Amino acid sequence: MRSFFRSSSPLKPSPFRMLVSYLILGFWAFLILFPLYWLFITAFKLPAAVNNGPFYIPFVDFQPSLHAWEYVLGEVGNDTIRLFTNTVGVSLISATLALVVGSGAAYALTRFRFHPKVGTILVFIGCVVLAIVLTALGAPWPLSVAVGIALFVVSLFTLARRFKRALGNSDIAFWLISQRILPPVAVVIPIYIAFQQLRLLDTWAALIITYVATNLPIVVWLMRDYFANIPYELEESAQIDGASRFRIFNQIVLPLSVPGLVATFLFVLVFCWNEYLLALFLTNARAQTMPLAVVAQNATRGPQWWYMSVLVLIMIVPVIAMAIVLERYIARGLLVGAVKG
Amino acid sequence: MATITSSASIPAARARISRSERLAPAVFILPAVLVVLFISIFPLILSLFLSLSRLRFQAGGLEVQFVGLDNYRKLLLGNEQKVLFGVLGEPSLFGWAILACVAASLGLVIYRTARRQSVGAIIGRLLASVVLLGLTYLIAATLFAPEGRPGTLVVTMLYVAVGITLQYLIGLGLALLCAQPLPGRRFFRVVFLLPMMITPVGVGYLFRMLADTNKGPLEPLWIALGMQDFAWSNNAWGARVAVMIGDIWQWTPFMFIVLLAAIEAQEVEPVEAAIVDGAGSFDIFRHITLPAILPVSTTLILIRMIEAFKIIDLPNILTNGGPGTATETLTLYAYRIWRALDIGGSAAIAYILLFLVTFIAMLYVRTLRNRLGTT
Numbered sequence: 001m002r003s004f005f006r007s008s009s010p011l012k013p014s015p016f017r018m019l020v021s022y023l024i025l026g027f028w029a030f031l032i033l034f035p036l037y038w039l040f041i042t043a044f045k046l047p048a049a050v051n052n053g054p055f056y057i058p059f060v061d062f063q064p065s066l067h068a069w070e071y072v073l074g075e076v077g078n079d080t081i082r083l084f085t086n087t088v089g090v091s092l093i094s095a096t097l098a099l100v101v102g103s104g105a106a107y108a109l110t111r112f113r114f115h116p117k118v119g120t121i122l123v124f125i126g127c128v129v130l131a132i133v134l135t136a137l138g139a140p141w142p143l144s145v146a147v148g149i150a151l152f153v154v155s156l157f158t159l160a161r162r163f164k165r166a167l168g169n170s171d172i173a174f175w176l177i178s179q180r181i182l183p184p185v186a187v188v189i190p191i192y193i194a195f196q197q198l199r200l201l202d203t204w205a206a207l208i209i210t211y212v213a214t215n216l217p218i219v220v221w222l223m224r225d226y227f228a229n230i231p232y233e234l235e236e237s238a239q240i241d242g243a244s245r246f247r248i249f250n251q252i253v254l255p256l257s258v259p260g261l262v263a264t265f266l267f268v269l270v271f272c273w274n275e276y277l278l279a280l281f282l283t284n285a286r287a288q289t290m291p292l293a294v295v296a297q298n299a300t301r302g303p304q305w306w307y308m309s310v311l312v313l314i315m316i317v318p319v320i321a322m323a324i325v326l327e328r329y330i331a332r333g334l335l336v337g338a339v340k341g
Numbered sequence: 342m343a344t345i346t347s348s349a350s351i352p353a354a355r356a357r358i359s360r361s362e363r364l365a366p367a368v369f370i371l372p373a374v375l376v377v378l379f380i381s382i383f384p385l386i387l388s389l390f391l392s393l394s395r396l397r398f399q400a401g402g403l404e405v406q407f408v409g410l411d412n413y414r415k416l417l418l419g420n421e422q423k424v425l426f427g428v429l430g431e432p433s434l435f436g437w438a439i440l441a442c443v444a445a446s447l448g449l450v451i452y453r454t455a456r457r458q459s460v461g462a463i464i465g466r467l468l469a470s471v472v473l474l475g476l477t478y479l480i481a482a483t484l485f486a487p488e489g490r491p492g493t494l495v496v497t498m499l500y501v502a503v504g505i506t507l508q509y510l511i512g513l514g515l516a517l518l519c520a521q522p523l524p525g526r527r528f529f530r531v532v533f534l535l536p537m538m539i540t541p542v543g544v545g546y547l548f549r550m551l552a553d554t555n556k557g558p559l560e561p562l563w564i565a566l567g568m569q570d571f572a573w574s575n576n577a578w579g580a581r582v583a584v585m586i587g588d589i590w591q592w593t594p595f596m597f598i599v600l601l602a603a604i605e606a607q608e609v610e611p612v613e614a615a616i617v618d619g620a621g622s623f624d625i626f627r628h629i630t631l632p633a634i635l636p637v638s639t640t641l642i643l644i645r646m647i648e649a650f651k652i653i654d655l656p657n658i659l660t661n662g663g664p665g666t667a668t669e670t671l672t673l674y675a676y677r678i679w680r681a682l683d684i685g686g687s688a689a690i691a692y693i694l695l696f697l698v699t700f701i702a703m704l705y706v707r708t709l710r711n712r713l714g715t716t
Contacts, residue, residue: 012522013521013522013523017521018521018523021518021521021523022523024514024515024518025515025518025519025523025526025529028511028515028533029529029532029533031590032532032533032535032536032590033532033535034558035547035548035551035590036535038547038550038551038558039547039550042550050556051556052556053555053556053560054556054557054558054559054560054561056558101372101373101376102373104368104369104370104372104373105369105370105372105373105374107369108366108369108370109370112365112366112369112370114366114370125382128382128383128386129386132383132386132387132390136390170706172370172374174702174703174706176373176377177643177644177647177702178699178702179377179381180644180647180648181647181650181651181694181695181698181699181702182384182385182388182691182694182695183651183653183671183672183675183691183694184651185653185672185675185676185679185687185691186384186388186675186687186688186691186692186695187381187384187385187388189387189388189391189684190383190384190387190388191380191384193387194383194384209376209379209380210380212376213376213377213379213380213381214380216373216376216377217377218644220373221640221643221644222599222637222640222644224640225603225636225637225640226606228636229606229636244359244361244362244365245362245365245369246361246365246368249369259602259605259606260602260606262602263598263599263602266534266598267537267595267598270537270538273538273540274538274539274540274541274543276540276541276542276654277653290540291540291542291543294540294542294543294546295542298546303546303549305546305550308543308546311543312539312540312543312546312547315539315540315543316535316538316539319538320531320535320538323531323534323538324531327527327530327531327534328527
């Protein structure tokens with residue numbers, strides 16, 4: 001009996017602890033899987049089987065039907081495929097770009113010291129306000145942008161020098177994350193106007209630019225912590241051997257932070273994949289994404305649960321496949337080997 | 342755009358610093374700064390302008406009228422005040438006790454600051470304390486008062502506080518369990534990620550199906566509890582709890598996966614050494630794992646906090662903000678009056694949210710920086 005509470009090796013949990021762990025993990029897995037099971041069987045139910053009360057087990061409680069799948073993949077199949085391609089393309093490109101740009105910035109914030117001058121920032125904000133006011137007064141926007149940039153460059157070398165105070169790295173990081181505070185409802189009209197002027201509405205580019213910008217702060221903040229945990233001695237010895245910063249970043253830092261990179265990539269991918277409000281405003285036909293289709297099933301006849309379930313299932317299968325493939329990279333001990341070797 | 346200096350931490354290599362090396366910091370950080378600047382500063386300024394104006398859709402197009410702080414006055418003092426702040430009542434004994442505790446601890450902080458630090462620090466802390474005390478009074482007078490009714494502001498903060506706390510604790514517990522060498526843990530890891538993969542609007546509809554007391558899968562449970570006629574959507578607290586459960590279900594995976602990655606990335610040697618020395622698993626967690634994952638945790642909570650303040654899809658789809666405005670969050674409120682074409686008022690709410698979250702986030706970052714010496 002005593003061995004039940006003791007483990008055979010110091011690194012392994014005892015059988016008792018394993019049992020408790022499995023019970024808790026199993027309980028939470030049930031809480032997660034049950035709603036998904038319900039979603040799954042709803043996708044195979046006829047409207048009558050949904051509306052007449054809870055039916056749990058296919059073939060026993062109710063007769064499964066493929067009607068919803070036939071509708072989504074057959075009747076409106078071309079639309080579904082287009083929406084799906086858009087979702088895949090936009091979110092893969094956005095997530096990759098955000099990871100590339102963001103991890104560079106995160107590395108810079110952990111390894112270099114920046115001193116953005118308060119004066120520069122004030123002058124910059126002043127010029128942006130001026131450009132917007134000029135546009136509001138009726139000047140064509142390329143002109144006001146040009147005026148703003150010119151004034152910025154001029155005052156950078158005159159006015160901005162008078163302010164001595166400088167900010168630090170943590171202020172830059174805070175500024176980045178604060179860009180996510182404003183809710184999409186408030187940003188959607190300005191962004192719409194901006195992309196309208198650039199003639200990019202209803203294109204992948206509009207969505208990708210917006211998604212990269214909105215997800216960059218998350219990438220920077222998460223990767224900053226992973227980079228900070230990498231022992232600096234590794235980089236020092238590489239630097240003494242004459243490796244450039246870019247080489248150190250590509251060949252030492254990035255390979256060592258694979259778990260963090262994978263987790264962050266997965267998040268950003270999922271956020272882009274599932275984003276609704278911005279996609280609603282920035283697209284109207286060609287570049288629409290899947291979440292719009294899900295909401296569109298709540299039509300005048302009330303929510304079409306069966307179509308909705310099919311669409312949600314189609315949406316999650318690829319992401320799950322990706323999570324299964326990438327999960328093994330979030331593995332233990334990557335750092336340890338490097339320090340030892 | 343800013344003066345950038347590379348920290349010369351490695352003297353040996355300094356002599357050979359080439360031009361590309363000197364530019365390296367800028368090359369690393371500028372793309373991110375420029376992209377964020379491009380997409381953020383224009384909306385920020387334009388929506389500030391919108392929040393100070395009234396838009397009318399007319400036959401000829403759009404008419405913009407500058408109205409100054411009118412939109413804010415309507416929200417903070419005018420007829421929208423009851424929606425934003427709720428109905429204030431006399432706090433109960435418990436409410437007064439909370440208020441007293443907060444006031445006492447703030448007083449202690451200011452007393453300590455007054456003894457050690459400069460005038461600027463004291464003024465900053467005094468201002469922060471006044472705002473915090475005001476928020477606490479608002480919570481005490483709406484949540485912990487017999488006649489009070491919370492408005493969208495307090496409801497949003499409630500969702501954030503309860504959601505983040507439970508998500509973090511559950512996520513941490515699951516991550517610790519999953520980090521053990523258990524057979525089959527890969528299965529659990531993938532399963533635990535699933536809710537995050539579903540589009541938030543999809544989660545809203547899914548929970549609307551589950552929460553149906555008539556046709557939903559939990560109907561037998563409701564009957565067993567004698568609650569089959571209980572319409573939770575007509576009960577303010579029932580509806581709020583439903584929203585919070587949905588939120589926890591959906592966002593615990595985020596906490597889980599980041600904490601798991603952090604636990605897995607920690608070095609193995611200290612843990613092995615501690616085991617050899619006979620340390621218990623709680624000691625190992627308390628003295629080795631927790632300090633290792635603390636930096637990631639603070640970031641994680643900050644990110645989730647900022648996201649959670651913007652919660653909209655769940656209350657919108659699950660309860661439509663109802664009953665009344667009982668489950669309405671600030672963002673949903675902004676969205677509702679946005680659809681009623683009051684663009685200016687909507688932008689004003691968004692700016693109130695911006696001020697509130699910036700205040701709380703700065704307070705959080707500052708406090709942690711003082712405490713932990715990190716971030």
